[in-house]
Amino acid sequence: MAVSSLRAKDNKRGRLLTPETAPRPETPAETAAPVIRARDLSLTFQTGDGPVHALKDVTLDIAKGDFVSFIGPSGCGKTTFLRVLADLEQPTAGSVTVNGVTPEQARRARAYGYVFQAAGLYPWRTIGGNIRLPLEIMGISRAEQASRVARVLEMVELDGFERKYPWQLSGGMQQRASIARALAFDADILLMDEPFGALDEIVRDHLNEQLLALWARTGKTIAFVTHSIPEAVYLSTRIVVMSPRPGRISDVIESPLPRERPLDIRDTPEFIEIAHRVREGLRAGHEDV
Ligand SMILES: Nc1ncnc2c1ncn2[C@@H]1O[C@H](COP(=O)(O)OP(=O)(O)OP(=O)(O)O)[C@@H](O)[C@H]1O
Secondary structure (H helix, E strand, C coil): CHHHHHHHHHCCCCCCECCCCCCCCCCHHHHCCCCEEEEEEEEEEEECCEEEEEEEEEEEEECCCCEEEEECCCCCCHHHHHHHHCCCCCCCEEEEEECCECHHHHHHCCCEEEECCCCCCCCCCCHHHHHHHHHHHCCCCHHHHHHHHHHHHHHCCCCCCCCCCHHHCCHHHHHHHHHHHHHCCCCCEEEEECCCCCCCHHHHHHHHHHHHHHHHHHCCEEEEEECCHHHHHHHCCEEEEEECCCCEEEEEEECCCCCCCCHHHHHCHHHHHHHHHHHHHHHHHHHHC
């Protein structure tokens, strides 16, 4: 609660800010080192058809408690950036730190949970069993596993579904179970790669609301990939617009919206103005190609 009220006050600026015009941080939490820090990060894949410049000179800081969305056309490097943070890809140039250490050290310290595009639950395991699996691998005691499973299922409003199998749940519920699995690590950082892309709009709206509530309750730092402009604007404190070939950042938009966001905030002039700026950024990126 303290975190959300602090940020709501902080967001009463009521204007769009670029990284250049943004005021200096005011609170101790915000003056702390960034949770994610990328400097001139580039990644080129060598393929049979020649080099693919998935990321080029990406420089970005993500502060503790930020909700940062990455939006851009297919192939602009959004997933690659998340995969670099998660130590699943190695950059070819530049540097990146997660919680002040290398991605490899952050992975070993289990500094983040990762939610993929597809829920990716094992069909032969119950929902509880799916959430428990990484905890079993980590060697966490059975009692601790049980309490974490119960806690994260409650967080995503799936209490009572522990003994169900994935096929007994709707797509939206499966995606929530996959978020619960990522939350079970108890990490401060959540990396989410288009988690709601395959869901219909009403379900997506509902999950967006739930995710915001969860973020407000936990104060986690979230990096979120999406193709949807309304989703990016609704969820984020900052929106990173990317363009392809090579994948780079074309705009970073600081949201003036308060942290408490009912769904109908999407009809307000402030919301529409940010959505417009994101759209313009995406258009400009397309023209460059
Ligand atoms: N392992 C790989 N080997 C070769 N090229 C790759 C590899 N992974 C990604 N790429 C290429 O790197 C570029 C960036 O891919 P990436 O998946 O990060 O884009 P994206 O913005 O997440 O796309 P989408 O929105 O479609 O998921 C693309 O051109 C892709 O084909």
